[in-house]
Amino acid sequence: MSTFDQREDSFEKRFVHDEELQFRAEARRNKLLGLWAAEKLGKTSAEAQAYAETLVVAEVAADADERVVAQIKKDFEAAGVNQSEHQIRRTMDEMLTKAKAEIKAGE
Template sequence: MTILEKREEAAEKEYVTKLEQTFRVRARRDRLLSRWAADLIGRRDVDAYFGEVMTAGLAEAGDEGVFRKIWSDLQSVGASIEQEGLRETMRKFSLDAAQQVRLADADQQRSS
């Protein structure tokens, strides 16, 4: 294998790793957000609600599908939260999720 091929392979692995990490962070964020929202709207079936949120997230690129789903559900029960409040909560859970994924990755590397 030439140096160029090795560099290309390393770049591809790094790209795939970043994509996987981004997906895991988003899924973790959506799980945290689903638990939070389920509590506010009175849903006891948190896992089923998480599935609904994930489906909404896959239906639209970016975070808008998740935002619209949760915003609609919060509005349907008259929750007193502004759109910017929901967006801020999403940002907070994104940061929390990123930290949790990094810690899980570090634990996995230590145990390998």
């Protein structure tokens, strides 16, 4: 294997690793975001876990972020929770940062 082939293989492995970490971080973010939303919706602990899991499942969709935001916004509106889409997205970004930190820390 030439040096070029070794470098290419190394870059490919790094890319796969980075994509896997991003997927895990986004799934964890959705769970954290779901727990945050469930608290605002007044759900019990068991209901909150189930709600969060529905958002984790949404991560496999092509437009996952949009689906998650739309679902939370719809649920908030139905429950009379006053939370803007901007706030939901800002919290989503904060939860992604937290999720990445947790994954790096090995949690």
